[in-house]
Amino acid sequence: MRSIKEYFVLLLKGIAMGSADVVPGVSGGTIAFITGIYDELLNSIKSVDATAFRLLFQLKFKEFWSHINGSFLITLVMGIAISIISLAKLISFLLSTYPVLVWSFFFGLIIISAVLVARDIEKKDWKAIIAGFAGIAIAYFITSASPAQTPEAWWFLLISGAIAICAMILPGISGAFILLILGKYKYIIEAVETVDIGTLAIFAIGCIIGLLSFARLISWFLRNFQSITVAVLAGFMVGSLNKVWPWKVVDTFRINSKGEQVPLFDHNVLPQVFLNETGQDPQLMEALLMASLGIFIVVAIEKIASMLNVKKASE
Structure with a gap:
């Protein structure tokens, strides 16, 4: 049984996860x-099983809560929610005001994350190489063929939530990154900012479905086909870099459900072409600095995680 102080620390860890x-x-x-709750989180997610639902339907709420480690999960979810809600407005503002710099930062984050994920491939054999290139090809095709704005229908939001939540059990893979591939990053950020209850509810249901299904599937693949699975994930990250390329020129627009004109299709260009076609400053030096900052942050987090892992192994 945790003390109030320990639950407060757990809340702060949830805030860090949400950030x-x-x-x-x-x-x-x-x-x-890094914060030492990964194993407990994974076990708590897996405990939402047939036994948990049986206890719930039998109205044995105390036993149900204990079985799923409910106090741990609800405290963590509260921290994550606090962080996401507080940061959504800032992210939305930065994306609309400094798009090139923000996407450059994201580009740096993702490219170094892909390198670090690829480093964790246990068997770097021909199977892993083929899997990696397959991941690159699939992600590149998906992000190139799909429009800048994907469907806003309830079923697509459901799928987006189900896939994005799997990032919780995959160190190195970000839920926001998954939403970027699916073209729903800005949309969900704006839904949080404007407190769009309908959109957020559907997305949350998708997250629950993902935890109860996809998360277990990915966990099974990681246990049985670690090298191939991790290679595909790393390939996905590399192949999706065109989605976060900072310099884009919009080809066509459409009107979204809020009556706003938003990009439908766009294409990547070099900084000089961006200047010529849009008349806007490509901010090349600033973009390089932001990408470098993204790389530095991920490397720093990885170093801390490695040191804690070594310390834990020596105990």
Whole structure:
């Protein structure tokens, strides 16, 4: 049984996880590992099983709560929610005001995360190489073929939530990164900022479905096909870099459900072409600095995680 002080510390760890998950390339799973709650989080998620539902339907609420480690989960979720809600407005403002710099920062975060994820491949054989290139090709095709704005239908939000939540059990993979691939990052950030209850509720249901299904599936693949699975994930990150390329020129627009004109299709260009076609400053030096900052942050987090891992192993 945790004390009030320990629950407060757990809340702060949830806030740290939420801060990471709102930024593409920084994993909430990594933060959970660094703060020493990764194993408990994984076991708590897995405890939401048939036994838990049986206890719930039998109205044995106390036993149900104890079985799923409810106090731990609810405190962590509260911390994550506090962080996401407080950061959503800032992220939305930065994306609209400094798009090139923000996307450059995200680019740096994701490219170094891909390198670090690839480093964790246990067997770097021909199977892993093929899996990595397959991941690159699939992600590049998805992010190139899909429009800048993907469907806002309830079923797509459901799928987005189900896939994005899997990042909680994958150190190195960010939920925000998954939303970027699916073209729903800005949309969900704006939904949090404007407190769009309908959108957030559907997304939350998708997250629950993901925890109860996809998360277990990915966990099984990691246990049985670690090298191939991690290679595919690393490839996905590399292949999706075109999605966060800072310099884009919009080809066509559309009107969204709020009556706003938003980009439908765009294409990547070099900084000089961006200047010529848009007349806007490509901010090349500032963009390089922001990408470098993103790389530095991920490397620093990884170093801390490695030191804690070594310390834990020596105890």
